[in-house]
Amino acid sequence: MQILVVEDDNRISNFLVKGLEECGHLVTLCKNAEDVLKQYINIEWDLIILDIMLADMDGIQLLQALRYKKVYTPILMLSALNSVQDKISALDYGADDYLTKPFHFDELISRIRALTRRRQYEQLETPKAELQFGQLHINREQYKVTLAGQSVDLSPREYKLLIYLVENIGKTVSRVQILNAVWGITFDNHTNVVDVYISYLRSKIEKQDEKYIFTVKGVGYMFKG
Amino acid sequence: MQILVVEDDNRISNFLVKGLEECGHLVTLCKNAEDVLKQYINIEWDLIILDIMLADMDGIQLLQALRYKKVYTPILMLSALNSVQDKISALDYGADDYLTKPFHFDELISRIRALTRRRQYEQLETPKAELQFGQLHINREQYKVTLAGQSVDLSPREYKLLIYLVENIGKTVSRVQILNAVWGITFDNHTNVVDVYISYLRSKIEKQDEKYIFTVKGVGYMFKG
DNA sequence: CTTCTACTACAAGAATTTGCATAAGCTGGT
């Protein structure tokens, strides 16, 4: 899933990003409220994790702002405060769940699962751990990819890229989108890493007769099953 | 099962932790009430064992606090007092069972079994006491591991780690997840203890031709049978 | 059909990160 983490404390954000990525999610980190409203508001996230205490804006305010702008993405609030009052006001203003720091990572995971369950039922393709396209087989639980029975050794970045493409199967995704989702880069810094990694992937998962990644010239790439 | 023991008397806590671990449970010890509310409250325990006499807070108060915070984990109270009054108030405030010290370990076990019976029925796969993977043999009842008939001497931490990996057999578990489940650490990701212990475990339970623990690059580790 | 341009593919190597082993420092229980 694509998750936006809004958190200015480096320790916690680092922990969150690392942990969520290790669980197979595509995570983007944003360190202040303003940027959320400016840059990230138009991206379709599966989940937003929002710290209630931010340097530039109260988390509740941001929550309100998002809901006002008709962003109905599930939002999970994080807080160091353990007060009931805060919890209530967060839920009142439209948060979907609330978690106090420090928390157990497995609990975060289970709450994320609960929050996005509806979504998962709706799109029955994604929650499957096992995916297959022709000769290509992906096991998301074991992070294992096989091609015609033979194991394919992908680096973490290559794997992430593949997952992103597969999650957007049939849709053309731009380099900027890929950079955003897989690398967490939000501005164009004139790099061609995406091209390079597409090339790596192709060399590893495609054969002469079996192609999965298609170039859409001037736009980006598309995965076809 | 994952059990939290809240007890400040070393003699008793040691006895409890050792005994429960020997019965194949994953036990975390907490020596004061404050830490329970701060650090351990969001972890999904299967059972909490709570001494009624703690240095920093009355056990009943802690019990109340937990229930107030909607923690519905089964709680078993321990007390040196034999007074009926205490027993009643503990049960009134939401404890699920009550046991007076000194007690026979067998009684504790049978009460734990009663309290968590539903849970045990639910997960019929895990409670097996005897596990075998190739040459590797784990007896959870006796807390004993053998490799090709030869006894393997694991430290408590090593054993806990092994059990966690085995319980997630075939699934990749991240370092953060391991740190959470085996160490109870929620916010420190600048440590390499997990790596070190994986290394210890491997040196003790693996041979040239027999491998059980597989590294999933950039993600974590996976146990394969 | 040829030329041109913008875009794409890929190779090679530098820089960084990761995983692992080992060693050294700590800690709590006897």
Add this chain to the structure above:
DNA sequence: ACCAGCTTATGCAAATTCTTGTAGTAGAAG
């Protein structure tokens, strides 16, 4: 104080990531 077990620190090899540079290609324009 000692010992076993736990944690932190360090160094190294290998893997991964990313930049740079060049060759190649599709498609528009002449």
